[in-house]
Amino acid sequence: MAVPRYLEVLWDRPSGTRRGPKPGVGIRDIGAAGVRVADRGGAETISMKAVATELGMTSMSLYRYVTNKDELLAVVLDEAYGPCPRDTVEGGTWRERVESWTRAIAAALTARPWIVDIPLSAPPATPNVLGWTDAGVAAFEGTGLPARSVLSSLLVLDGFVRNHVRQSTQLGALRADGSRAPDDRSYEKGILALVGDTGRLPALAAAAAEISHGEASDFYADELDYGIAVLLDGLTHRVESVRSDPSRETDRTGYASSNRL
Amino acid sequence: MAVPRYLEVLWDRPSGTRRGPKPGVGIRDIGAAGVRVADRGGAETISMKAVATELGMTSMSLYRYVTNKDELLAVVLDEAYGPCPRDTVEGGTWRERVESWTRAIAAALTARPWIVDIPLSAPPATPNVLGWTDAGVAAFEGTGLPARSVLSSLLVLDGFVRNHVRQSTQLGALRADGSRAPDDRSYEKGILALVGDTGRLPALAAAAAEISHGEASDFYADELDYGIAVLLDGLTHRVESVRSDPSRETDRTGYASSNRL
DNA sequence: ACACAACTGCGTACAGCGCAAGCAGTTTGT
DNA sequence: ACAAACTGCTTGCGCTGTACGCAGTTGTGT
Numbered sequence: 001m002a003v004p005r006y007l008e009v010l011w012d013r014p015s016g017t018r019r020g021p022k023p024g025v026g027i028r029d030i031g032a033a034g035v036r037v038a039d040r041g042g043a044e045t046i047s048m049k050a051v052a053t054e055l056g057m058t059s060m061s062l063y064r065y066v067t068n069k070d071e072l073l074a075v076v077l078d079e080a081y082g083p084c085p086r087d088t089v090e091g092g093t094w095r096e097r098v099e100s101w102t103r104a105i106a107a108a109l110t111a112r113p114w115i116v117d118i119p120l121s122a123p124p125a126t127p128n129v130l131g132w133t134d135a136g137v138a139a140f141e142g143t144g145l146p147a148r149s150v151l152s153s154l155l156v157l158d159g160f161v162r163n164h165v166r167q168s169t170q171l172g173a174l175r176a177d178g179s180r181a182p183d184d185r186s187y188e189k190g191i192l193a194l195v196g197d198t199g200r201l202p203a204l205a206a207a208a209a210e211i212s213h214g215e216a217s218d219f220y221a222d223e224l225d226y227g228i229a230v231l232l233d234g235l236t237h238r239v240e241s242v243r244s245d246p247s248r249e250t251d252r253t254g255y256a257s258s259n260r261l
Numbered sequence: 262m263a264v265p266r267y268l269e270v271l272w273d274r275p276s277g278t279r280r281g282p283k284p285g286v287g288i289r290d291i292g293a294a295g296v297r298v299a300d301r302g303g304a305e306t307i308s309m310k311a312v313a314t315e316l317g318m319t320s321m322s323l324y325r326y327v328t329n330k331d332e333l334l335a336v337v338l339d340e341a342y343g344p345c346p347r348d349t350v351e352g353g354t355w356r357e358r359v360e361s362w363t364r365a366i367a368a369a370l371t372a373r374p375w376i377v378d379i380p381l382s383a384p385p386a387t388p389n390v391l392g393w394t395d396a397g398v399a400a401f402e403g404t405g406l407p408a409r410s411v412l413s414s415l416l417v418l419d420g421f422v423r424n425h426v427r428q429s430t431q432l433g434a435l436r437a438d439g440s441r442a443p444d445d446r447s448y449e450k451g452i453l454a455l456v457g458d459t460g461r462l463p464a465l466a467a468a469a470a471e472i473s474h475g476e477a478s479d480f481y482a483d484e485l486d487y488g489i490a491v492l493l494d495g496l497t498h499r500v501e502s503v504r505s506d507p508s509r510e511t512d513r514t515g516y517a518s519s520n521r522l
Numbered sequence: 523a524c525a526c527a528a529c530t531g532c533g534t535a536c537a538g539c540g541c542a543a544g545c546a547g548t549t550t551g552t
Numbered sequence: 553a554c555a556a557a558c559t560g561c562t563t564g565c566g567c568t569g570t571a572c573g574c575a576g577t578t579g580t581g582t
């Protein structure tokens with residue numbers, strides 16, 4: 001189970017001298033080409049042919065750089081994320097750092113909403129993606145949380161942001177080019193129209209009714225702010241409990257609920 | 262923008278009398294067939310041909326029931342979720358209800374991890390999916406949270422669970438058939454091997470090192486417990502602040518952070 | 523200098539995909 | 553009786569990922 005070649009190249013680890021013609025393109029070029037393709041037509045337009053054509057090659061030439069489409073997607077994904085701006089996790093309290101890290105991820109995903117549609121069968125171990133994780137870990141410095149909890153926290157934050165972006169796109173509040181649309185509440189109204197007269201799902205119908213006759217709002221920003229606030233409050237609670245009882249630092253059973261399913 | 266026909270049928274809304282031969286299958290049969298296909302080979306094996314063959318039809322016959330693959334996926338998804346067990350949101354405190362709702366979703370997704378791999382371009386307005394949302398809204402009854410916040414909370418919870426299941430599958434801690442594998446920490450060790458000698462990403466390398474020489478643990482359960490605990494703590498904070506200051510009930514600017522990006 | 527190995531890029535080929543169009547047979551309303 | 557509406561099917565098109573093999577280029581070993 002050696003490290004795949006495209007990863008060696010991405011991490012700039014030269015593997016001795018190479019014979020044969022110089023490669024016509026670098027992997028970063030491939031990633032950038034894929035990003036250009038996806039920026040135009042979304043994640044599902046990333047095909048071997050499309051990326052190859054963008055580079056002026058044929059699709060089969062691409063297989064000299066990646067062994068299959070999954071690797072191509074990983075390369076494109078890494079390029080799409082780009083490097084994490086490290087100043088987002090410098091200075092301030094841990095809570096400020098974590099919040100700004102989370103908002104930086106949200107900004108990156110918002111700029112290219114198709115990122116969350118890329119189907120990957122394994123977490124990519126690429127420089128930029130891991131760079132974001134590294135910055136996230138750094139943001140939690142000084143909290144006293146054990147490493148495992150820090151990574152779990154990053155997963156929670158990242159999961160929320162990813163779902164938020166996906167939902168915003170699906171509801172039309174976020175356009176493919178990253179610009180935002182006003183919330184016309186058509187979704188809530190559609191739910192009302194569909195569910196209202198069936199008599200089923202009374203709780204949801206009531207909620208939809210309550211929402212649809214309020215004043216207009218910015219779905220994207222409101223949702224993001226709410227989620228981040230909830231998550232940070234939860235993390236604060238966690239950090240404070242670890243600080244008041246440092247014996248819990250390596251004991252994660254403290255928060256395990258009794259009714260595991 | 263009328264309601265698509267497959268939705269009308271899913272919601273049992275008969276549309277007058279129909280001429281011609283009786284349909285050979287019902288949509289629920291189609292959904293069940295799709296679930297059987299995906300149970301065998303994952304979400305990406307759900308094709309028109311595969312589902313049709315499972316039903317003893319040709320692929321083109323399926324188009325008499327759904328207009329495109331997206332609708333087929335929505336039908337399969339609805340069947341895969343199944344109805345929400347309503348007793349999970351009855352009795353107890355709101356926190357207990359919300360926790361058991363979240364764990365019920367986790368159980369449903371864990372039983373069929375391919376659910377999170379289904380690519381949908383719009384949130385499905387199908388009975389079971391909306392039924393889960395309805396139950397989630399009901400779980401929040403009595404919290405005093407405004408409807409919009411309740412839906413936002415459900416999105417946060419659902420987003421976490423989805424990402425948790427995806428991550429568990431990708432790391433090998435959750436198998437395709439829903440059974441769980443022990444955490445061999447191969448991912449952390451892979452990260453260490455790759456990042457360790459590059460010298461970059463020191464925070465992540467330190468975290469991976471700290472994790473990989475601890476005792477073995479159950480990634481799936483630990484991660485799920487941690488996330489749920491963090492989220493519920495955050496929601497509790499939210500509920501308490503609304504209760505102590507009911508004027509915030511319809512004012513969501515209270516938690517908006519100052520540094521929107 | 524020369525052979526060989528390694529490498530790049532390309533052309534061809536194949537199975538599978540989503541789906542458009544059209545056709546035969548069945549059921550219903552008029 | 554007749555037409556409208558419906559089901560299930562066959563055929564076909566353009567697209568996908570990728571296996572295979574070949575020509576040309578470059579470095580290494582003798």
